[in-house]
Amino acid sequence: MKYNIRKAQLRDIEAILDLLEPYSKTGVILERKREDIENNIDSFFIAESENTIAGVVSFYKYSDALIEIRSLAVNENQYKVGIGSGLLNTLVESLLFDYPGAKIFALTYHPLFFKKYNFTVVPKDSLPEKIWKDCKNCINLENCNETALIFNKQKGFNNDEK
Ligand SMILES: CC(C)(COP(=O)(O)OP(=O)(O)OC[C@H]1O[C@@H](n2cnc3c(N)ncnc32)[C@H](O)[C@@H]1OP(=O)(O)O)[C@@H](O)C(=O)NCCC(=O)NCCS
Numbered sequence: 001m002k003y004n005i006r007k008a009q010l011r012d013i014e015a016i017l018d019l020l021e022p023y024s025k026t027g028v029i030l031e032r033k034r035e036d037i038e039n040n041i042d043s044f045f046i047a048e049s050e051n052t053i054a055g056v057v058s059f060y061k062y063s064d065a066l067i068e069i070r071s072l073a074v075n076e077n078q079y080k081v082g083i084g085s086g087l088l089n090t091l092v093e094s095l096l097f098d099y100p101g102a103k104i105f106a107l108t109y110h111p112l113f114f115k116k117y118n119f120t121v122v123p124k125d126s127l128p129e130k131i132w133k134d135c136k137n138c139i140n141l142e143n144c145n146e147t148a149l150i151f152n153k154q155k156g157f158n159n160d161e162k
Pocket of ligand 1: 023028029070071072073074075078079080081082083084085086106107108109110112113116
């Protein structure tokens with residue numbers, strides 16, 4: 001399947017909301033409000049395939065030293081053709097360029113996916129800013145099974161596979 005990754009624009013917001021909704025409803029990813037996406041549109045990349053948006057990813061910058069990968073989601077009809085890893089690779093490369101000193105992390109129910117791309121599991125309480133700021137809004141607050149992972153810059157992004 002052919003797809004193209006680019007920075008998101010305001011005209012993409014509706015499609016981004018549609019893509020994220022089923023995952024935020026079940027707590028797989030944090031809910032993003034329209035206004036939040038609009039105010040942070042520069043932090044989003046999207047994958048386009050045949051004029052539809054097949055995937056999305058964004059980031060949240062706590063500081064130049066700590067950045068979270070957020071809202072990584074692919075349309076379930078287009079899984080496993082490289083869109084998720086393509087988006088992750090594009091975002092990580094862009095963050096490494098703009099914030100070379102940053103610790104890049106993710107909180108996820110799919111640690112094996114991130115491990116494939118040289119993210120390493122770390123204790124959740126090693127990321128205090130994140131835990132206290134956003135988790136209070138999560139529907140899974142009381143039974144969180146997410147795994148925290150940090151990108152391993154020494155190894156770099158492993159994109160040999162696709
Ligand atoms: C996780 C997700 C983004 C993967 O997207 P995708 O486009 O299917 O991923 P890719 O096609 O790039 O997969 C790349 C590789 O990872 C593997 N992979 C995909 N999903 C995986 C998962 N959940 N766990 C482990 N490996 C996974 C693929 O099999 C593929 O391996 P291969 O190269 O050996 O064949 C997608 O399943 C998704 O949107 N899930 C729901 C939202 C979510 O959980 N987001 C992440 C939380 S931050």
